[in-house]
Amino acid sequence: xxxxxxxxxxxxxxxxxxxxxxxxxxxxxxxxxxxxxxxxxxxxxxxxxxxxxxxxxxxxxxxxxxxxxxxxxxxxxxxxxxxxxxxxxxxxxxxxxxxxxxxxxxxxxxxxxxxxxxxxxxxxxxxxxxxxxxxxxxxxxxxxxxxxxxxxxxxxxxxxxxxxxxxxxxxxxxxxxxxxxxxxxxxxxxxxxxx
Amino acid sequence: xxxxxxxxxxxxxxxxxxxxxxxxxxxxxxxxxxxxxxxxxxxxxxxxxxxxxxxxxxxxxxxxxxxxxxxxxxxxxxxxxxxxxxxxxxxxxxxxxxxxxxxxxxxxxxxxxxxxxxxxxxxxxxxxxxxxxxxxxxxxxxxxxxxxxxxxxxxxxxxxxxxxxxxxxxxxxxxxxxxxxxxxxxxxxxxxxxxxxxxxxxxxxxxxxxxxxxxxxxxxxxxxxxxxxxxxxxxxxxxxxxxxxxxxxxxxxxxxxxxxxxxxxxxxxxxxxxxxxxxxxxxxxxxxxxxxxxxxxxxxxxxxxxxxxxxxxxxxxxxxxxxxxxxxxxxxxxxxxxxxxxxxxxxxxxxxxxxxxxxxxxxxxxxxxxxxxxxxxxxxxxxxxxxxxxxxxxxxxxxxxxxxxxxxxxxxxxxxxxxxxxxxxxxxxxxxxxxxxxxxxxxxxxxxxxxxxx
Ligand code: SF4
Numbered sequence: 001x002x003x004x005x006x007x008x009x010x011x012x013x014x015x016x017x018x019x020x021x022x023x024x025x026x027x028x029x030x031x032x033x034x035x036x037x038x039x040x041x042x043x044x045x046x047x048x049x050x051x052x053x054x055x056x057x058x059x060x061x062x063x064x065x066x067x068x069x070x071x072x073x074x075x076x077x078x079x080x081x082x083x084x085x086x087x088x089x090x091x092x093x094x095x096x097x098x099x100x101x102x103x104x105x106x107x108x109x110x111x112x113x114x115x116x117x118x119x120x121x122x123x124x125x126x127x128x129x130x131x132x133x134x135x136x137x138x139x140x141x142x143x144x145x146x147x148x149x150x151x152x153x154x155x156x157x158x159x160x161x162x163x164x165x166x167x168x169x170x171x172x173x174x175x176x177x178x179x180x181x182x183x184x185x186x187x188x189x190x191x192x193x194x195x
Numbered sequence: 196x197x198x199x200x201x202x203x204x205x206x207x208x209x210x211x212x213x214x215x216x217x218x219x220x221x222x223x224x225x226x227x228x229x230x231x232x233x234x235x236x237x238x239x240x241x242x243x244x245x246x247x248x249x250x251x252x253x254x255x256x257x258x259x260x261x262x263x264x265x266x267x268x269x270x271x272x273x274x275x276x277x278x279x280x281x282x283x284x285x286x287x288x289x290x291x292x293x294x295x296x297x298x299x300x301x302x303x304x305x306x307x308x309x310x311x312x313x314x315x316x317x318x319x320x321x322x323x324x325x326x327x328x329x330x331x332x333x334x335x336x337x338x339x340x341x342x343x344x345x346x347x348x349x350x351x352x353x354x355x356x357x358x359x360x361x362x363x364x365x366x367x368x369x370x371x372x373x374x375x376x377x378x379x380x381x382x383x384x385x386x387x388x389x390x391x392x393x394x395x396x397x398x399x400x401x402x403x404x405x406x407x408x409x410x411x412x413x414x415x416x417x418x419x420x421x422x423x424x425x426x427x428x429x430x431x432x433x434x435x436x437x438x439x440x441x442x443x444x445x446x447x448x449x450x451x452x453x454x455x456x457x458x459x460x461x462x463x464x465x466x467x468x469x470x471x472x473x474x475x476x477x478x479x480x481x482x483x484x485x486x487x488x489x490x491x492x493x494x495x496x497x498x499x500x501x502x503x504x505x506x507x508x509x510x511x512x513x514x515x516x517x518x519x520x521x522x523x524x525x526x527x528x529x530x531x532x533x534x535x536x537x538x539x540x541x542x543x544x545x546x547x548x549x550x551x552x553x554x555x556x557x558x559x560x561x562x563x564x565x566x567x568x569x570x571x572x573x574x575x576x577x578x579x580x581x582x583x584x585x586x587x588x589x590x591x592x593x594x595x596x597x598x599x600x601x602x603x604x605x606x607x608x609x610x611x612x613x614x615x616x617x618x619x620x621x622x623x624x625x626x627x628x629x630x631x632x633x634x635x636x637x638x639x640x641x642x643x644x645x646x647x648x649x
Contacts, residue, residue, distance in 0.1 A: 014501075015388055015483055019614040024593045028259065028273035030233035030280050042616050047602075072389040075422060076614060077593075078324040079231065080340035098389055101424050102324060106340035162356060164217045175342070179350035180244065182211070182219065186352055189210040194448070195223045195316050 002170055004092050004113075004139040006065035008129045011057055016069055017076035018103065022085045035081055036088030060133050065092040068125050072096070073114075074103025083110040093139055095146070097122045108165050109175060115139070115146060115159045128153050141169055197458025200429055201360050201395045204335045204455055208318045216356045223317040225251055225347050226303045227290070229281040230258045230595070231322030235345035236284040244349045246288040251351065253312055254285045254292040255303040258595050262558050262585035265295050274596065288348075301561020301587040304328035304529035308412060309563055311441030315430045315452040320347055325529050325611065327418040330427030331411035332434055333455065335395065337425040358424055359393050359464040364400040367471030372645040374539070375410035376531060376609065376628035378402060379417040380477035380487035382469065387499060388485045392422035394464065397457060402471050403428050408437040409535045416530045417611050420484040429456045476644055478516050478607070479626040482507050482615050490516055490631065490643050507615055508623050509605070516625075516641050521605050524549075524636040525618070526629055527558030527585075528592035528610035534567045536609065536629040541573040543633040543647045544580040550639040555582040556598065558590040582636065594619045607635045 026038045043055050051058065067086070073096040074082060083106040086094065092112060097119045099107075107114045117125070128148070129135070138147045141161070148155040161169075168175065210219045227235075232254070239245070246252065259274035269275040278295065285292040293299040299310055304325055307313040313329045319336035320326060322344040329336035343353055363382055383390075396418055403411060411428045418426025428434075430452045438444060475489040479497075481504035486497045494505065495512040505512065510519070526532070526540055537559065549555055557577050559565040565587055568574055577584045591598040592610040594617070600606045602621025609632050613624035627635070630644035637647075 013503075017483075017612075017614050019593075019612070019617050023616055023620075024595045027230050027595065028271075028277055030277060031237065032234050042620065047620070072392070072422065075388055076324065076419075076612065078322060078326075078338035078340055080234075080322075080342060083340070098392060100389075100422060101393060102338055102340060105343065109340060109342035162214070162216055164214050164354065175354050176238075176242070176244075176346045176349055178354065179219070179346050179352050182352075183247070183350060185210050185219070186221065186247070186350060189221055193207070193221060194451075195207070195314070195318075 002140065002142045004065055005136050007061045007134055008066040008068050008137050009057060009060040009064045010126050010129050011067060011069045012126050014070035015072045015075055018074060018079050018082040019076055021082040022079065027079060027081055032084050034088065035085035039085040039089045063090065065090060066095065066137055067091045068095045068129060070096065072098050072100060075100040078102045080106045083107050083112055087112055095122065095125065113141060113169065117146065117157060117159065121155065121157055124155065141166065196462055197460035199360050199457045199461040199463060200333060200397060200427065200455050201335065201358060204316055204318065205358065210352055213354060217354050218357060219352050220318060220355050222320050222347050222351055222353060223251065224312060224319045226307055226321035227252060227254045227344060228258055228303050228323065229256050229277040231341050232284065232344055233277060233280045234341050235348060238345040239349060246290065246348045248351045249289045252290045252348065254281055254290050255300065255306050256281055256294050257302045258589045258593065260295050260588040261596050262588050262590050262598055265586045298562055301564065302529045302532065302589055304416065305533060305560030305564065308332065309441065309561060311438060314438055314442065315434055316455050324419045325416050327423065327425045328412050328416040328529055330415040330418065330425050331408055332438065333427055333430035333452065335425060335427065338419065358395040361391055361394040361396045361465040362463040363396050363398050364466065364468045365402040365471055366400040366468065369402060369471045369474060372476055372630060372648050373474055374628050374630065375406060375413040377474055377477045379414045380479065380626060381474045383417060383421045383485045384487040384497065386421045388420060388483050389422040394423050396423045396426040398426060398428050404431060407535060408433060409533045413530055417484065420611060476628060476631050478631065478641060479613050480508065480510060480516060481505060482613055484611065484613060484626060488516060492516065517643060519641045521553060521607050521635055521640060523600050523604055523606035524553065524555040524632050525591040525606055525608040525610065526632050527556065527590050529560065530611045531609035531629045532558060532560030532564065534564050537564065537568050537573050540629050540633040541576045543630050543644060544637055545576045547580055547637040549581040549636050553636060553639045555636045556585055556591060557582050558585045559587050561587050591618050593617060607632045607641065
């Protein structure tokens, strides 16, 4: 995975916590599958499990792989179920002006790329994509660029991604593979470590 | 240039530096619970991996457990399956488990410290954001996701970026009726839910040095609520005395622990200072933990409320918090369910009785806390006040078991999160200290605990 070209979903709310992304009652599962159906459950469904048509999230193309969300996305609980729900729904990139630390790590471990942009850039993206539900955003992970090139907008910004995590995304290597490969280092370290 | 305790602990745990930013960090202690571990164990199985150091892992069943009739099988099938899965995973991998009914069972962040497993200078992780609680011991403790739980099980290490450091200093003397919970709600109200993102926080100053270990745990517990990766307090005699009552520690090690404290000229990425006298009993007003206000103030004195949050709470901007009618009181959670909390509650409610129509649950943090409370006769005081004294677990803090606050009901809670639906679909949560919750329980409305102090 090095390029993602997709329309976007805008969720203009700040501090979207992991209890909103996936409420605790869905955490009783012992596997990772199917959480996408419960993504944003309390906003998306009424008491009788009927879809709430006024939830803005549902007004965008279901196939969108990019979510543009308000500041401090993913705060709260460490539940990786939040990342599983987002990935299972089909979202591959989340754009915000800030991510909570644990969520960011969880996202990367599930192939979701969290992209932090400036507040001004986030605002511009939100305003534009609230109107333009069929315009694509192009994300190039290798080049670390986010680009929108359409009739009345041009955005081309560079984003940060930790070089190691970038390598993992581009090569498909996982953190656990890396760690297990370096077991010898751990065993040597333990020889002098006393805590 | 001086170094902080955060840097010093970090440095002694670096197995190797992978890039300029990322270190492979050794983890001394790993706590697991039933909700965030099953997928980690299945991951190991799929990959054909083993648990590298089972002796460094301790398991607890807490999130899903009923708080009544724990001797009976769990009725909810899914909860039962999670708890059973934990049991078989622990058995398969020789991991010590404090399961339901075990004398050491309780909420993971209460159990670790009270059994001497949490120690200064350690790196401590758990698939749970409130792992920051253990920072009270001068440890680097933080919550991780399930993929990382799997990584630690397999390798005892994590790949982490070096932390930024923040010092939050509170100096002076706290007024009567103002406690650790008020201090942390105050700090969060000033910093906001993202104010410490990317940082480990060191709490310093007179207020924290004078705090007991339990009070320090209450503060460190809520570090995540300001976005911090973790929060800790330096290591002093209070820390060491608490630990040596629960574990055998050589004098060399005790001396070593003290060397980990921040140097007087240590440099932090950020430093923020508050004055103790400015802190009053706090209650939250909205649906994020940074919406705390002085209990004497109106809702509008929090600048962090949104219209959506207030609508959800059924509160208006010009409304005073004092006197707001409550339906439920929850005294529990890893923030405030320890023996000192229960003693403080008993001190307020003794000789009083709650009004009809208010439901009060007291859920001790562990079996040890529960037994201690019974030994001290606190359970009788609670029962006479019309409160329910339950068995330990996370309970209504996240309402994964049957302890749910009904939709629309207002609950004053000693837990750490007032998110929409956290305590049950449609439930409204006001976060407060144990004594504020206790005073409010007796009156059936939000009440200043200072009216009950003599
Ligand atoms: S008591 Fe609440 S915050 Fe603490 S571990 Fe349990 S669910 Fe999490």
